[in-house]
Amino acid sequence: MIKKTLLIFAVICFSTQLSAQDNLKLWYDKPASDWNSALPLGNGRLGAMVFGTPAVEHLQLNEETIWAGSPNSNAHKLEDGVLEKVRRLIFEGKYEEAQDMATAKIMSPKNHGMPYQTMGDLFISFPNHNKYADYYRDLDISNAIASVSYKVNGVTYKREMFTSFTDQAIIVRLTADKPKSITCNVFLTTPQEKVERAIDGDQLVLTGLTPAHEKQSGKVQLETRVKPKVKGGTYTTSDDIISIENADEAILYIVIATNFVNYKDISGDKTQKCKQYISQSFANDYEKAKKEHTAFFRQYMDRMSLDLGKTEASNKPTDVRIKEFSETFDPQLAALYFQFGRYLLISCSQPDTQPANLQGIWNDRFLPSWDSKYTCNINLEMNYWPAEVTNLTEMHEPMLQLVREVAETGEHTAKLMYNTRGWVLHHNTDIWRITGPVDRAASGMWPTGGAWVSQHLWYRYLQTGNKEYLKSIYPVIRGAAMFFNDFLIEEPEHGWLVVSPSSSPENTHSGSNNKATISAGTTMDNQLVFDLFSNVITASEVLGIDKDFCDTLRTKRDKLPPMQVGQHNQLQEWMYDWDLPDDKHRHVSHLYGLYPSNQISPIRTPELFEAAKNSLIYRGDPSTGWSMGWKVCLWARLLDGDHAYKLLTNQLDLVTNEKKKGGTYSNMFDAHPPFQIDGNFGCAAGIAEMFMQSHDGFIYLLPALPSVWKSGSIKGLVARGGFVIDMDWKDGKVTDLAIQSREGGNCRLRIGVPLKGNDIRKAKGENPNPLFAVPEIKTPLISSKATLKVQDLNLDKNTLLYDLKTEKGKTYNFKISK
Incomplete structure (x- = not known):
């Protein structure tokens, strides 16, 4: 029976959800031995990695706009006829020759993108703290606070640290349980260039300039300030060191700013920003600042909870739990890992900040792997797969803004390089929003990035159905479609329109004896352009x-x-049947149509569904960290929860050296290796897919539940159409269900148990909800393009479809019994 939600019910549910969130901690019984075991703090703009060493605390510091170089474009005019020559070589099967020509004549000759860089490090040295006992450190992802405690000579010392969302400062509080015990020295270091140090009153001031890179002059000016607040004892600021002696308590306020305004403007005043941040944070009472920071963070974090039960394994340190995960049953670690992904997204991607790069905002290197840029042939998109479904839509904003900005710079690139209308993005961009092809053609000759990032603008619309928003993004997705309207070329054998030159990202093919990636009409390109054209068509309607x-x-x-x-009953990765069953490449690009797209379905395209499964089986499970994250999502879409769980187990495998392929570091960061944050986000999205899917014309509850998670609860999942799902299950069956309708309208449910109520009806006929519209898929395996009707669905006999008529803002509750 349906009951409309009462206020008292909402309060009870909220309280229950908070209690489930209150014990989400990564904890350890020893200090971090390296950067991959330090703990991440972030507020979207600032990042800090906390090592927790008693004798010398180490905070490695980041600010999101510290990048090499300066505003620029890497687009360039091609020699007359080059594009046509490369295409002709491809159609003649001369792939190596085509790739060599593309590398020499099409790729950007100088600027391959700028690296994201570390600000440097803050050290706090404590004399005579080398010998200690009762050590403990943690990261409380319920409140976004890190802490360290230990004993020296009978005195318990504590450190509490957070990157304030509300005061825009990194705040470190040092205390002890005996008066006048805090004695330490504080100093800053940086690898940046043209470094100057100064003392401004009682503040340490460090300024610098990011370097030139690939002949692109460095013009990002950075400034860091540290100011102490000391109770009891004394302190001095001189010789670039803050010295604190015999204090009862010391609080350090660390602020960082640059002259960056936006991708084409670096006229900001770094000093004015820093002074404003330090003044604001210093004036705030510590407990009040912590409370405000925590409240800001929890407005996002507390939207979801996940309870899979606990075992004795949850009492062990986090690194031990990761190491033993494959051999023990530790469901709470899986829930913690899911919530850690959400924590990271909140901490590195706030509205009006830069989007999460290859490492979020956490990078300790001057020249990080792959420059820590935005890799658009999977990694950037994967960063944002969990944004909408895990109830963090605001965290999606920085990426959506990046798409709007590359649409601006990509228009110039499309016209200059290819003489097309619209805009283009290749496989990489950076803070300056370059859109030309970078690196060698083997990886960089992929002009389909604009189609993929445009999907994220569409995902936002699918969640809300907001026409004003759709109107605002229509010129952007239209421009992406206009590029392909002009760029597609007819291939001679079948008369199909194809993207050429291109590749199935980073994978060589047997058409070139596995010596080249370049080709035409790859499956992923076809799927991406199909989605883009379909989205624009639907939006125009x-x-x-x-x-x-x-x-x-x-x-x-x-x-x-x-x-x-x-020929191997696989989904072809290329236009020709080149797939090799022993190909274990980390990219599974042709399976984009299965996830994150919805072109492949067990209901609408069963033959393609089985072919996609075969492709994934051939590709194998072990891989780099982010690739295993994608495979968790894919196996969930294949409705195989146990295999998805196997991939999660492979991912939650402790990595202690850079030689091991894929897994998780002791601080729960994804190990490619090295660290790439996309694996964390991909796994979070994949876990969500195990519990709920809404891409196939209905909301499917528990579609890929692993058999080991027999009972549990999840609250706050967001389906297409703006339906928020809370549910409990037992023995693999839903027992309690609440659906909040943010926008109103029809909610179509697929569930394995009977539902009753005045607002429930058995689903018949066409789906009346446009946000659940089933796409028309043109393929030789589909005999008709007629609108799909419910009675045509190839549903499991154990599941049923129901339509729920909902009103905007109301919640519908179901107690389900046998």
């Missing part, structure tokens, strides 16, 4: 505009190469 252009897109969409099943 919803808005009632642009009919002529969208009629053109329909015609061209019909001429895209279909997805094909190859």
Whole structure:
């Protein structure tokens, strides 16, 4: 029976959810031995890695806009006829020759993108703290606070640290249980250039300049300030050191700023920003500042809870739990890992900040691997897979803003390099929003980045159905589609329209004896362009505009190469049947159509569904960290929760050296290796997919529940259409269900238990909810493009479809019994 939510019920639910969140801690019984065991703090703009060493505390510091170089474009005009020559070589099967020519003549010759860089390090040295006992450190991801405690000579010392969301400072509090016990020295270091140090009153001041890179002059000016607040004892600031003696308590306020305004403007005043931050944070009472910081953080974190039960394993230090995960049953570690992914996204991607890069905001290197840029052939997108479904839509904003900005810079690149309309993005960009192809053609000759990042603008619309938002993004997705409208070329064998030159990202193919990646009409490109054209067509229909252009897109969409099943019963990765069953490449690009897209379905495209499964089986489970994160999502979409759990187990495997392939460091960071944050985000999204999926025309509850998680509860998952799902389950069956309707309208449920109530009806006929519209898939395995009807669905006999009529803002509760 349905009951409308009462206020008292909402309060009870909220209290229950908070209690489930209150013990989310990563904890350890020893200091960090290296950066990969330090603990991350962040407020979107600032990042700090906390080592927790008693004798010398080490905070490695980041600020999101500290990048080498300066505003620039890496687009360049091609020699006449080069693009046509490369295409002709591809169609003639001369792939190596085509790739060599693309590297020499198409790739950007000088600027391959700028690296994201560390600010440097803060050290706090404590004399005679080398010998200690009762050591403990943790990261409380319920409150975004790190702490350290230990004993020296019978005195218990404590450190508490957070990166304040509200005061824009890194705040460190030092205390002891005996008066006048705090004695330490504080100093800063940086690898940056043109460093100057100064004392401003009682503040340490460090300024510097980021370097030139690949002949692109460095012009980002940075400044860091440290100011102490000391109770009892004394302190001095001189010789670039803050010296504190015999204090009862010491609080350090660390602020960082640059002259960066936006990707084309670096006229900001770093000193004015720093002084404002230090003044604001210093004036605030510590307990009040901590309370405000925690409240800000928890408004996002507390939207979701996950309870999978606890075992004795949860009493062990986190690094031990990761090491033993494959051999013990530790469901709480899986829940902690899921919530850690959400914690990281909140901490490195706030509205009005830069999007999460390859390492979020945490990077200790001057020249990090792959420059820690935005890699757009999987990694950038994977960072944001959990944003909408795990109830962190605001954290999606920085990426959506990046898409708007590369649409601006990409318009210049499209015109200059390819003489097309619209805008283009290749496989990499940076803080300066470059859009030209970088590196060698083997990895960089991939012009389809704009199609993929545009999907994220569409995901936001699918969550809300907000027409004003759709109207605002329509010019961006239209521009991406316009580029492919002009860039697609007819291939001679089948007459299909293809993206050329391109690649199936970073994977060589047997058409070149595995010596080249370059090709035409790869499956991933076809899927991406299909989605982009379909999104623009649907948007134009919803808005009632642009009919002529969208009629053109329909015609061209019909001429895209279909997805094909190859000789090994696999989904072909390329236009030709080149797949090798022993190919274990980390990229599984052709499976984009399964996840994150919805073109492959057990209901609508069962043959392609089985072919995708075969491809994934051939590719194998072990891989780099981010790749295993993607495979968790893919196996969940394949409705195989136990295999998805196996991949999660492979991912939660302790990595202690850089030689091991894939896994998790002791601080729960994803190990590619080295650290890449996309694996954390990919796994968080994959875990969400195990509990709820809403891509196939309905909300499917517990579609891929692992058999080991027989009972549990999850609250706060967000489905397409703006439906927020809370549910409990026992023995693999839903027992309690609450659905909050943010936008109103029809909610179509697929569930394995009977539902009753005045607002529930058995689903019949066409799906009336446009946000759950099933896409038309053009493939030789589909005989009809007619609108799918419920009675045509190839549903498991143990599941049922229901339509729930909802009103905006109301919550519907179900108590389900056998």
